[in-house]
Amino acid sequence: MNFASDNIVGGSAPVLQAILDANAGTMAAYGNDEISKRVRARFNAIFEHEVSVFFVTTGTAANALALSSAVPPYGLCVCHREAHIIDDECGAPEFFMHGAKLAGLAGVGAKLKADDVAAYLESLPKAVKQMPPKALSISQVSECGLVYGLDELADLGAVCRAHGLSFHMDGARFVNALVSLGCTPAEMTWKQGVDILSFGATKNGGLMAEAIVVFRKDLAEALDYRSKRAGQIISKGRLIAAQFEGYFAKDHWLDNARHANRIAALLSQGLLRIPGVRLAWPTEANEVFPIIPKSLDQVLKAAGLLYHNWTELSLPETERVADHEVLIRLVTSWATREEDVRKLLEVASSEAAQQAAE
Numbered sequence: 001m002n003f004a005s006d007n008i009v010g011g012s013a014p015v016l017q018a019i020l021d022a023n024a025g026t027m028a029a030y031g032n033d034e035i036s037k038r039v040r041a042r043f044n045a046i047f048e049h050e051v052s053v054f055f056v057t058t059g060t061a062a063n064a065l066a067l068s069s070a071v072p073p074y075g076l077c078v079c080h081r082e083a084h085i086i087d088d089e090c091g092a093p094e095f096f097m098h099g100a101k102l103a104g105l106a107g108v109g110a111k112l113k114a115d116d117v118a119a120y121l122e123s124l125p126k127a128v129k130q131m132p133p134k135a136l137s138i139s140q141v142s143e144c145g146l147v148y149g150l151d152e153l154a155d156l157g158a159v160c161r162a163h164g165l166s167f168h169m170d171g172a173r174f175v176n177a178l179v180s181l182g183c184t185p186a187e188m189t190w191k192q193g194v195d196i197l198s199f200g201a202t203k204n205g206g207l208m209a210e211a212i213v214v215f216r217k218d219l220a221e222a223l224d225y226r227s228k229r230a231g232q233i234i235s236k237g238r239l240i241a242a243q244f245e246g247y248f249a250k251d252h253w254l255d256n257a258r259h260a261n262r263i264a265a266l267l268s269q270g271l272l273r274i275p276g277v278r279l280a281w282p283t284e285a286n287e288v289f290p291i292i293p294k295s296l297d298q299v300l301k302a303a304g305l306l307y308h309n310w311t312e313l314s315l316p317e318t319e320r321v322a323d324h325e326v327l328i329r330l331v332t333s334w335a336t337r338e339e340d341v342r343k344l345l346e347v348a349s350s351e352a353a354q355q356a357a358e
Ligand SMILES: Cc1ncc(COP(=O)(O)O)c(C=O)c1O
Pocket: 057, 058, 059, 060, 061, 084, 085, 139, 143, 170, 172, 173, 202
């Protein structure tokens, strides 16, 4: 059983079928094909906005290129100190921003609060020796599995506007947040001031399907050149675009995310019934962060369960992981089965029963 991430599975059947359907015959290369055009129009409809769309193959490429168009080489990009862009992308954003820096702020559950961002921005000296802040980047879903509500997004958007920052959203798990909030893509983005979005589909059924979605024309101006220089103008681009066609058809993307979130909720409810287990943060999308006894961790790993231990950096002040405990992350996906959850819970409950008997 593998709960290590939502990218440990392959592509979903409708996505694979869409690739097969797009495979036959010849079509223009480098994204000038009919499928890419159709998918771009579909993005306009989904976001109720005329957007510029750039297809890329990884979330890192989406983030690094998006930020490179929002932040000049002498600028600062504010993010959470545990953000994927600062912790997990090997410096790609800084590399593509050509010298700009990421400034990581603290925040419970890897979320940023508008007041904290504003206080940080106001604390920066307005001198030429200080890199000026040019963008804010947040992850929706956050790295601790939390979802920003629309009010929180609106407050962050207002701070960005007040300070002249572009607002970037890392949406590697965009749709898991979307179905959790039950809002529209427009409401979760440009209506709250988001200017540029890394739209992930790989974790939710795609094979390698990520897109940069740009709501502000000026930010899109040079992105095709930047993408080409990053090796992200894909010659058989129709096969990347086709994945989105399969993904969006018949609400497949929404169904997949609803499934992943529902299974995560089942898992989290089941874990809470096990003595000695509690959650570090509530389960709001498709990631569960239980604090468990180390003895249980050993038993789960011995039973072949795969998952990652997690950092305690963004715990609430009232929470701490004791010496005999460990914080872990369990991720569910469109392909996780209820049976997988049942098996995990069986192993965990029998260990708990054994501990109680001793
Ligand atoms: C928050 C977040 N952003 C972006 C990514 C995309 O990374 P990759 O370059 O591996 O596709 C991930 C994947 O783990 C992620 O969790």
